[in-house]
Amino acid sequence: MRFSTRVIHDGPTIDAATGAVSPPIYLSSTFRQKAPNQNQGYVYSRSGNPTRANLEATLAALESGRGALAFGSGLGALTTLLGSLRSGSRIVSVDDLYGGTWRLFEHYRRQFGLRIDYADLSDPTRLAPLLKEKTDLVYLETPTNPLLRLVDLKASVRAAHSLGASVVVDNTFATPALQRPLEFGADVVLHSTTKYLGGHSDVVGGALVLRSLKDLRRFTWLQNAIGAVPGPFDCFLVLRGIRTLGIRMRAHGESAKAVAEVLEGHRKVRRVHYPGLSDHPQHALARRQMDGYGGIVSVDLRGGERSALRFLKGLELFTLAESLGAVESLVDHPASMTHASVPRKEREAHGVTDGLVRLSCGIEDPSDLADDIRAALRRV
Ligand SMILES: *Cc1c(COP(=O)(O)O)cnc(C)c1O
Numbered sequence: 506m507r508f509s510t511r512v513i514h515d516g517p518t519i520d521a522a523t524g525a526v527s528p529p530i531y532l533s534s535t536f537r538q539k540a541p542n543q544n545q546g547y548v549y550s551r552s553g554n555p556t557r558a559n560l561e562a563t564l565a566a567l568e569s570g571r572g573a574l575a576f577g578s579g580l581g582a583l584t585t586l587l588g589s590l591r592s593g594s595r596i597v598s599v600d601d602l603y604g605g606t607w608r609l610f611e612h613y614r615r616q617f618g619l620r621i622d623y624a625d626l627s628d629p630t631r632l633a634p635l636l637k638e639k640t641d642l643v644y645l646e647t648p649t650n651p652l653l654r655l656v657d658l659k660a661s662v663r664a665a666h667s668l669g670a671s672v673v674v675d676n677t678f679a680t681p682a683l684q685r686p687l688e689f690g691a692d693v694v695l696h697s698t699t700k701y702l703g704g705h706s707d708v709v710g711g712a713l714v715l716r717s718l719k720d721l722r723r724f725t726w727l728q729n730a731i732g733a734v735p736g737p738f739d740c741f742l743v744l745r746g747i748r749t750l751g752i753r754m755r756a757h758g759e760s761a762k763a764v765a766e767v768l769e770g771h772r773k774v775r776r777v778h779y780p781g782l783s784d785h786p787q788h789a790l791a792r793r794q795m796d797g798y799g800g801i802v803s804v805d806l807r808g809g810e811r812s813a814l815r816f817l818k819g820l821e822l823f824t825l826a827e828s829l830g831a832v833e834s835l836v837d838h839p840a841s842m843t844h845a846s847v848p849r850k851e852r853e854a855h856g857v858t859d860g861l862v863r864l865s866c867g868i869e870d871p872s873d874l875a876d877d878i879r880a881a882l883r884r885v
Pocket of ligand 1: 580581605646650675678697699700709710
């Protein structure tokens with residue numbers, strides 16, 4: 506079945522006990538035991554909850570995983586992932602990383618002696634030399650945030666596995682609608698379900714999806730031990746969001762294409778970053794490993810921060826806010842907002858300049874979004 510059908514029908518959709526087409530939300534924190542340790546599959550809602558189990562089964566099916574685990578946030582999922590490592594473990598990671606992920610990596614480096622090397626892994630020659638030193642995890646984002654660089658999943662997985670390293674892919678930007686890293690052999694997929702999976706800016710959540718039963722068991726133990734779990738109502742909201750993921754990702758892609766085409770070649774624009782543009786340096790790779798190009802477009806405006814701020818002011822349909830991936834269009838100035846915690850020199854070396862603006866294109870009519878961009882460019 507195609508993806509838009511699977512998001513509706515994958516996972517347990519109809520309540521077995523009542524036939525309810527929209528399964529109930531089980532708010533109960535605990536479950537009756539007939540005798541000590543004799544239960545009906547649930548004991549205590551940190552360890553397991555039926556609404557959470559529905560979400561987890563759906564995520565596992567859509568990402569082609571052996572199982573999935575839901576968390577209270579994307580960073581809650583990452584904390585649990587890091588909880589599986591020993592002190593002194595080594596991670597090789599992309600350098601153009603979500604700011605909160607970088608902050609948590611650095612915390613673990615300082616507090617627990619984790620060793621981390623960051624590199625621009627969109628350059629396929631960079632990974633192999635880094636793996637010569639013993640590596641536990643290769644941590645990838647593709648497309649990266651906010652520069653929309655791509656990492657070759659198949660080649661990275663092959664290189665990492667040949668030297669015994671596991672591969673984790675943060676699939677928040679692409680979602681399983683556009684890219685399924687486990688099908689390329691990756692071991693773990695991480696999500697901030699706050700973004701496209703939830704899709705309506707009304708819930709914070711995260712997930713890990715595992716390719717092997719061994720990892721599923723290991724991370725299920727950690728999920729319960731660490732306890733960064735989501736509440737049942739939040740699980741319901743993410744599940745409800747997922748049911749429209751197929752149609753939303755198509756609409757986000759159409760919006761982003763319209764926006765990127767207005768920006769491309771405009772005299773006030775230094776550079777547009779969007780994998781769907783034929784002059785994106787990795788457009789061919791995007792066609793190979795993705796089923797679409799997503800809803801995020803970044804633009805580097807000539808004239809630095811002054812231009813960026815005028816552009817932001819000129820936008821009416823794009824709301825200035827952190828986060829991304831919801832039905833409404835949002836805009837972010839990475840240098841002063843989402844990436845402010847990254848030191849200026851490091852930031853600029855990666856291409857996150859003061860003139861860079863990140864657009865999360867919503868599912869409004871693409872022509873209206875294109876008009877809004879044209880009007881804002883006139884104000885620059
Ligand atoms: C938002 C985000 C995270 C963190 O998720 P939270 O739900 O905010 O904790 C991680 N990775 C990416 C790519 C994100 O966009």
